[in-house]
Amino acid sequence: MALPLVRLASLDPVRGFVAVGRRMSITLAAQDLCLTQSAVSRQVQALEQMLGVALLKRGHRTVSFTPEGERLFRAADSAVQQLQDVFELLSQSKQRRPVTITASIGVASLWLLPRLGRLQQRHPGIDVRFAATDKPLDLQAEGVDLGIRYAPVARAPAGAQRLFEEAIVPVAHPSLAVTQLDAGTLARHVLLEFDGARRPFLQWRDHLGSVGLADAPVRSIVRFNQYDQVIQAALAGQGIALGRVPLVGPLLAEGRLAAIGPDTNGRATDYGYWLYQADEHPRDDVRAVAAWIASEAKSAEAPGTAGL
Numbered sequence: 001m002a003l004p005l006v007r008l009a010s011l012d013p014v015r016g017f018v019a020v021g022r023r024m025s026i027t028l029a030a031q032d033l034c035l036t037q038s039a040v041s042r043q044v045q046a047l048e049q050m051l052g053v054a055l056l057k058r059g060h061r062t063v064s065f066t067p068e069g070e071r072l073f074r075a076a077d078s079a080v081q082q083l084q085d086v087f088e089l090l091s092q093s094k095q096r097r098p099v100t101i102t103a104s105i106g107v108a109s110l111w112l113l114p115r116l117g118r119l120q121q122r123h124p125g126i127d128v129r130f131a132a133t134d135k136p137l138d139l140q141a142e143g144v145d146l147g148i149r150y151a152p153v154a155r156a157p158a159g160a161q162r163l164f165e166e167a168i169v170p171v172a173h174p175s176l177a178v179t180q181l182d183a184g185t186l187a188r189h190v191l192l193e194f195d196g197a198r199r200p201f202l203q204w205r206d207h208l209g210s211v212g213l214a215d216a217p218v219r220s221i222v223r224f225n226q227y228d229q230v231i232q233a234a235l236a237g238q239g240i241a242l243g244r245v246p247l248v249g250p251l252l253a254e255g256r257l258a259a260i261g262p263d264t265n266g267r268a269t270d271y272g273y274w275l276y277q278a279d280e281h282p283r284d285d286v287r288a289v290a291a292w293i294a295s296e297a298k299s300a301e302a303p304g305t306a307g308l
Contacts, residue, residue: 009047009050009051012043013043013044013046013047013050014047014076014080015033015043015080016029016033016035016039016040016043016044016047017043017044017047017055017069017072017073017076018073018076018077018080019032019033019040020040020044020056020063021065021069021073021076021077022077024062024063024064025063026040026041026044026063044056051068051072053066053068054066054068054069055068055069055072055073056069096125096127097127097283097285098126098127098128098129099126099127099128099129099145099146099285099286099289100128100129100130100131100143100144100145100146101128101129101130101131101144101145101146101147101148101289101293102130102131102132102133102137102139102142102144102146102147102148103130103132103147103148104132104133104134104148104150104227105132105133105134105226105227105228106134106226106227106228106231106244106247107148107150107247107273108130108132109132109228110227110228110231110247110248111246111247112130112148113130114250115296116128118292118296119289119292122292123285123288123289123292126285126288126289128289131144134196134226136149139276139277139278140278140279144278145277145278145279145282145283145286145289146275146276146277146278146286146289146290146293147275147276147277147278148163148273148274148275148293149273149274149276150166150271150272150273150274151271151272151274152270152271152272153270153272156272156274157274157276158276159276159277159280160274160275160276161274161275161276161294162272162273162274162275163246163272163273163274163275163293163294163297164246164272164273164297165246165268165269165271165272165273166201166244166245166246166268166269166271166272166273167244167245167246167266167267167268167269168201168202168207168242168243168244168245168266168267168269169242169243169245169259169260169261169263169266169267170207170240170241170242170243170259170260170261171234171240171241171242171243171248171251171252171257171258171259171260172189172234172237172239172240172241172257172258172260173234173235173236173237173256173257173258174255174256174257174258175237176189176237176240178240178258178260179260179261180260180261181211181213181240181260181261182213182216183213183216183217185240185260186208186213186216186217186218186219187216187217187218187219188219189219189239189240190219190220190221190222190238190239190240191204191218191219191220191221191222191239191240191241192221192222192224192230192233192234192238192239192240192241192242193221193222193223193224193230193241193242194223194224194226194227194230194242195223195224195225196225196226196227201242201267201269201271202227202242202244204218204221204242207242207267210267222238222239227244227247230242231243231247231248231251231257234257235251235256235257240260243257243259243266245266246273273297275290275293275294275297277290
């Protein structure tokens with residue numbers, strides 16, 4: 001027979017115990033609950049006194065479960081998590097929840113943001129939040145709905161949809177009047193380089209080697225730790241950059257940048273851009289934004305509309 005409701009422990013001691021169990025630390029649990037360590041300790045002790053059993057083994061700056069504590073934690077953690085989920089759902093029902101998208105800083109600034117107006121026109125009732133970071137995020141852990149990951153096929157997120165492939169082409173502002181990449185061009189113009197995570201096709205040394213210019217002297221190289229800074233410098237006429245065609249396509253189409261060399265489609269790589277989502281069955285607004293991103297990517301790869 002179930003324990004009468006009147007004899008059930010109040011939520012505060014149970015919440016304190018669950019917080020300690022999730023962190024295996026009274027100090028961290030206190031931070032999570034915005035309480036003092038002594039207050040959390042008292043909550044756990046009150047629960048132990050009520051049940052008449054020890055729930056935690058306390059060591060020097062360490063805690064661990066007793067067998068009874070582990071059994072209670074499994075049940076209490078599940079129940080508290082359900083309460084958290086329901087409380088969140090009910091509290092959000094009164095306000096519009098934004099669709100959160102994460103992407104690298106370069107993808108966010110060069111590909112997503114220029115298209116934001118079209119998303120707002122198509123879905124004016126959807127709020128969007130961007131989380132631009134070059135660090136891949138665990139979507140569920142970070143509360144993010146959609147992500148665009150830059151990765152080779154072998155490391156694409158499970159269940160991800162390919163948006164477009166990576167391709168590289170040298171680009172410069174039209175005012176520099178650079179039409180080909182040769183020894184003379186390298187001697188006259190500054191090279192702009194992304195000094196981020198190692199990507200062979202984004203480093204000038206590798207690119208020059210692939211086009212037979214490995215031994216050609218270069219005037220100088222200016223390096224940036226964000227890719228969008230590389231492109232901003234190119235737009236300002238400060239040198240030649242290695243353009244990632246999916247990202248600089250609109251700038252090429254508008255004539256703000258010019259591709260250098262005969263192959264304006266760029267040198268293909270084994271990397272691509274992948275769309276993935278936190279939930280297998282997302283909300284309607286998340287599905288709508290995901291479909292919009294996919295349609296924009298398809299439009300960008302259509303013949304004659306690259307980057308538009």
